[in-house]
Amino acid sequence: MLSKQLHEALNAQINAELWSAYLYLSMSMDAEAKGLKGVANWFYVQFQEEQDHARILMNYILSRDEKVTLLPIEEVRTEWASPLEMFQDTLTHEKKVTAMINNLAAIAAEDKDFASSNMLVWFVDEQVEEEESARGMITACEAVEGNKFGLYMLDKELAARVYTQAAPLASAND
Numbered sequence: 001m002l003s004k005q006l007h008e009a010l011n012a013q014i015n016a017e018l019w020s021a022y023l024y025l026s027m028s029m030d031a032e033a034k035g036l037k038g039v040a041n042w043f044y045v046q047f048q049e050e051q052d053h054a055r056i057l058m059n060y061i062l063s064r065d066e067k068v069t070l071l072p073i074e075e076v077r078t079e080w081a082s083p084l085e086m087f088q089d090t091l092t093h094e095k096k097v098t099a100m101i102n103n104l105a106a107i108a109a110e111d112k113d114f115a116s117s118n119m120l121v122w123f124v125d126e127q128v129e130e131e132e133s134a135r136g137m138i139t140a141c142e143a144v145e146g147n148k149f150g151l152y153m154l155d156k157e158l159a160a161r162v163y164t165q166a167a168p169l170a171s172a173n174d
């Protein structure tokens, strides 16, 4: 059985992951409207990954015989001045998500809920990757700042990003 505190925090995390999905979808739409198809693709893949994160948590709550409560999704920003600004926002947001995941891990540890602790290990590792990838994109955008050809090449590179289902969902399909 999940503790009430952990159950509520997991439901709140589902909402945060879906809000993240919505944020990245909004960035994708803004980039596409500005002709940056590669940047749009990168954020669309991100949008898909965030939905996976929510699904993993929903599956987990259900597997513990508890109820998933879907909360309202707050509105998101709809316009950014540049891809650099999008990736800066991404890093700021992912740092907040990392803090939320760490808080979940702390509650699970306090509860001595080892199953939840194990489930959260994937998210702890994922957040390290999310922050690293956002930092990498900021560096890339800074490198091409003010250079239209550089941005064109970077956009081409980002067009190659492909969505792959998150490992915990892929293994659940076995």
Ligand code: MG
Residues within 6 Å of the ligand: 017, 020, 049, 050, 053, 097
């Ligand atoms: Mg996420």
